[in-house]
Amino acid sequence: xxxxxxxxxxxxxxxxxxxxxxxxxxxIAQGIIWGIMALGLFITYKLxxxxxxxxxxxxxxxxxxxxxxVIAGVPVWIAVAVSLIAGIIAGLVTGFLHTVLGIPGxxxxxxxxIALYSVNLNIMGKSNIPISYRNYQLVLSASDIxxxxxxxLVFAVVIIALMYWYFGTEQGSxxxxxxSNPAMSRAQGININVTKVIALSISNGLVALSGSLFxxxxxxxxxxxxxxxxxxxxxxxxxxxxxxxxxxxxxxxFVVRLxxxxxxxxxxxxxxxxxxxxxxxxxxxxxxxAVVVAIFLAVPYLQERSRNSFKKVAKQNLKxxxxxxxxxxA
Amino acid sequence: xxxxIDIHKTFNRGTVNEKVALDGxxxxxxxxxxxxxxxxxxxxxxxxxxxxxxxxxxxEGAVLIDGKDISALPEHQRAPYLGRVFQDPKMGTVSDxxxxxxxxxxxxxxxxxxxxxxxxxxxxxxxxxMLREFDLGLEERMTTxxxxxxxxxxxxxxxxxxxxxxxxLLLLDEHTAALDPKTAAKVLELSDKIxxxxxxxxxxxxxxxxxxxTHGNRLIMMSDGKIILDIAGEEKRSxxxxxxxxxxxxxxxxxxxxxRMLLSE
Numbered sequence: 001x002x003x004x005x006x007x008x009x010x011x012x013x014x015x016x017x018x019x020x021x022x023x024x025x026x027x028i029a030q031g032i033i034w035g036i037m038a039l040g041l042f043i044t045y046k047l048x049x050x051x052x053x054x055x056x057x058x059x060x061x062x063x064x065x066x067x068x069x070v071i072a073g074v075p076v077w078i079a080v081a082v083s084l085i086a087g088i089i090a091g092l093v094t095g096f097l098h099t100v101l102g103i104p105g106x107x108x109x110x111x112x113x114i115a116l117y118s119v120n121l122n123i124m125g126k127s128n129i130p131i132s133y134r135n136y137q138l139v140l141s142a143s144d145i146x147x148x149x150x151x152x153l154v155f156a157v158v159i160i161a162l163m164y165w166y167f168g169t170e171q172g173s174x175x176x177x178x179x180s181n182p183a184m185s186r187a188q189g190i191n192i193n194v195t196k197v198i199a200l201s202i203s204n205g206l207v208a209l210s211g212s213l214f215x216x217x218x219x220x221x222x223x224x225x226x227x228x229x230x231x232x233x234x235x236x237x238x239x240x241x242x243x244x245x246x247x248x249x250x251x252x253x254f255v256v257r258l259x260x261x262x263x264x265x266x267x268x269x270x271x272x273x274x275x276x277x278x279x280x281x282x283x284x285x286x287x288x289x290a291v292v293v294a295i296f297l298a299v300p301y302l303q304e305r306s307r308n309s310f311k312k313v314a315k316q317n318l319k320x321x322x323x324x325x326x327x328x329x330a
Numbered sequence: 331x332x333x334x335i336d337i338h339k340t341f342n343r344g345t346v347n348e349k350v351a352l353d354g355x356x357x358x359x360x361x362x363x364x365x366x367x368x369x370x371x372x373x374x375x376x377x378x379x380x381x382x383x384x385x386x387x388x389x390e391g392a393v394l395i396d397g398k399d400i401s402a403l404p405e406h407q408r409a410p411y412l413g414r415v416f417q418d419p420k421m422g423t424v425s426d427x428x429x430x431x432x433x434x435x436x437x438x439x440x441x442x443x444x445x446x447x448x449x450x451x452x453x454x455x456x457x458x459x460m461l462r463e464f465d466l467g468l469e470e471r472m473t474t475x476x477x478x479x480x481x482x483x484x485x486x487x488x489x490x491x492x493x494x495x496x497x498x499l500l501l502l503d504e505h506t507a508a509l510d511p512k513t514a515a516k517v518l519e520l521s522d523k524i525x526x527x528x529x530x531x532x533x534x535x536x537x538x539x540x541x542x543x544t545h546g547n548r549l550i551m552m553s554d555g556k557i558i559l560d561i562a563g564e565e566k567r568s569x570x571x572x573x574x575x576x577x578x579x580x581x582x583x584x585x586x587x588x589x590r591m592l593l594s595e
Contacts, residue, residue: 166445170438173427173448177435180424187383187422188491189409189439 011279020277025145027273031236031266032152033213037229038236038265039159039258040206045237047167048179048199053109055233057116058090058204059226062211064120067129067221070136080139080212087208088201090116095197120223127223131216138216148217155213159206160258166202167254175199207233228286231293232268238296240264268292331531332359332499337381337391339555351377352388353555359499359533359548364525366542367535368574369552375535376417378552379501382533384408395498410440413492413530415485415505415521422488425477429468429487432476433457436491460490464520482513486520493524500525500532507537518545539571553582 037059044052062083069079090112097108121127133141140148166172177185178195185192207229215221244252244260252260268289275288306312339352351374359365367375381388384405392401395411416422423432434449454472461469464486468479476484485505492500502521506514522545525532536542542549549566551559551574558581561569 168448169445170434170443170448171445173431173435174443176427177424180426181421183416183421184424185435186405187409187412187414188435189406189441190435190443191406 015277015279020274023273023277024270025149026142027269028266029140029142029145029148029152029217030214031269032149032156032262033210033217034232034269035156035236035262035265036152036159036213037207037210038233038240038261039156039163040203040210041230041233042237042258042261043163043175043199043203043206045234046179047176048196048203050105050179050196050200051109051230052091052094052200052203053106053230054090054094054112054116054200054204055109055207056226056229057113057120058087058207059211059214059229060120060221060223061086061090061116061123061226062208062213063215063221063225064123064129064223065208066212066215067131068123068125070131070138070216071129076137076139076216080209083212084205084209087211088205090208091201091204092197094204095200098200099193099196117223124221124223128220130220132219133216140213140217141219142217152213155209156262160255160262163258164255171195171198228289231286231289232265235268235289235293235296236265237261238264238293239267242296242299243267331361331363331396332357332382332533333392333394333397334358334378334382335392335394337378337393338389339377339381339386340389350555352381355381355391355552355555355557357550357557359531361531362529363548364530364532364534364546365548365550366546367533367550367552368537368539368542373552374555375552376503377555379414379503379533379535382408382499383412383414383501411498413495413497413500415488415492415500415502417504417507419481419484419488419508422491423476423484426475428473429461429476429479430454430457430472432487433460433491433494437494439495460494464490480513482509482517485509485513485517489517489521489524493528493530496528496530498531500530502532502534504535504537506541521545539574543569543571543574551578553578558582 037055041052041055044050065083065086066076066079069082070076074082093115094108094112097103097111098105101108103111131138133143140151142148167176174185174190175195175198177188178190178192179199182192185195211226215225218225240260240263241257243263244257248256271292272285272288275285276282280288334355334357337352337355339350341347341349341351349372353374355374355378357365367378369375380386382393384393384400384403384407388401392399394400400408400411414422424435427435430449430453434453437453458469458472461472466483466486468483468487471479476487479487489505505521506517509517518541521532521534524530532546534542534546543566547566548562549559549569550557550561559574559577561577
């Protein structure tokens, strides 16, 4: 008993509140960069109603392209731009598999993702390429977290503004219509294959852009850096939506919705920082992420169920039955 | 003007579920014709409209609009010629877009959708005027998400969407069947008004014999994928439900066994 108490005391005394605070800016910077990835996912998951698994691959593609180009001496901004284009091409492939070849969305994404693993390895030539800020001119880096947060925010704001504009245009509207009601879209003359491919391309382009920034931030590109990206992106989108609705009820306009996607990503990374600070094994972080996403996905469903369940009727009637029996007795 | 030439369509060919849905349908509508379509369940009424709209390719035959063969065009490329209202009020509109955005999408039917604004201010004002005529109070709720509206309101909006850009042919597929009787009457009256005002050519499927008789200038009855009755002009004007039932027995040699049609008499 005493031994156990001692263990608990020593566990808590080993936790340093200051280090939690110190790591917070880093969490925020990572959250913003992944928030850009989540904005890309928002396009497919929320607007197009398409769970696009290719993002795990295209995120790493962004990092791979950036690392190889930067090392080859290409200016970093061009490397970022080429990463974006590489992501767009990845999206085109998923779109082609889905629309032209008729492969179901989830499978099309998985195929692109698995193909990109080899493509990324070929781009990099090995599984990990370091790009230190000491040797190369980078857009941002973990060595200066304040600047990284600022630059990340500039990217996020510009992307949100562009998305607000684009999804308000005729073309953007037709993408939103496709996701919400494909039958009506066809009846209104929208070629839903084209709108799907466009949306997938833009989405994967943003994801690769985020991968490019993240490889610079962490100082290396790794073949596995995109593993589980879709789950992290989903976590950001869903956490953002739940928190946003708590603040704004249902009255969120598009800009606010998009902003809360980034907020969701930041909160996710703060939570992740907390988990690591509590000295949970790093091996378990993916498990933790999966549990968080599962909870956030399940809560709205379970709430609806509890409002509208057979058990509730059974309980109600059981109560009434007692009073009904009472009245017949009397 | 619409012309159908010997349309055939069989679903699930070569399986136990094989169903001949359209068995040599030919039909010619003149400009301004308002033709109602009746028939029992599985007679091929909705299939006929889907064949015109290009939901799937026909097995045989041709669909001509203004003399142009559109049989080889996919659904979205036929859209410029057609306005469509469906049975399910959810099907014609996008739930999570506003009334104005839905109308704007329809107003661009058949046009290239580029990077100019999806809804302009001038447009929104024009829509307010159009909806005011409907007298449903929708003109004050332009940015309301359509998903929050009732079935009748959604059908009214779909009707406006189908006709906001004058179509060569308006297809109404039992568009009042999912509504309560009062709302159904209102939407039907609205449809009639729009068709008359814009001198539209229209094809309306209904299961209600009385509606089929009172509306339009022509009536066709379908059974087993064929047109078995085609009544127009003076004969249509003096038609009664009883006449229709008698004619059906004459043509098909059987009683009309369809509760839905008989009950809605």
